[in-house]
Amino acid sequence: MAYRRPTFPKAGPERSQVEKPVFQTLTMPRARRYVSSALARDALGRLLRALLVVVGLIVVLAGVLIAPLPGPMGLPVVVVGLMIVLRNSFKARRQFVRFQRAHPRVVFPIRRLLRREPEVVQVAWQQMLRMERLVVPRRFRFFVRTRHSLRRRAA
Secondary structure: OOOOOOOOOOOOOOHHHOOOOOOOOOOOOOHHHHHHHHHHHHHHHHHHHHHHHHHHHHHHHHHHHHOOOOOOOHHHHHHHHHHHHHHHOHHHHHHHHHHHHHOHHHHHHHHHHHOOOOOHHHHHHHHHHHHHHHHOOHHHOHHHHHHHHHHHHHO
C-alpha cells in the first residue's frame, strides 16, 4: 500500500463532522512492509518465469516428438515452445542469438516465425523449396516449376 497524503476538506462542514477513511493516517507507514512485498513480488515473478520456461521446454519437446508424424504439425509446435522459452529466459535468448550468428541460414526461418506478425505462408513455401532442392532430382522438382509458372502469370 503506497503512502497517501491525508486530504482535508477545503470548504463545507467542519473537520470534526467529516469522516476520514480508515486507510488515511497522519503517520508514515513502515518501510519494511514495502521492501518485503517488493521481494515477494520479485520472487513470484522469478517463479512464474521459471514455470513458463519449463512449460515452453515441454512444448518444444512435444513438437520434436510430433515432427516425424505425417503433416507439418511439428514445426509450429516447436516455434510456439521457442517463443515461450525465449520470452522468459535470458540465458536461452543469449544462446539463441549466438546460434543465430553461427548459423544464420538455419535460424532465419525460425526468426521469421517468432516475429509479432509471422510470415507463415512465406516461410512454409521457402522451406518446401529448400527440402525439394535437397531431396528431389532437378527434373522432378514440382515446386520450382510451380513458382516459375506463377511468376510468368504475374508478369
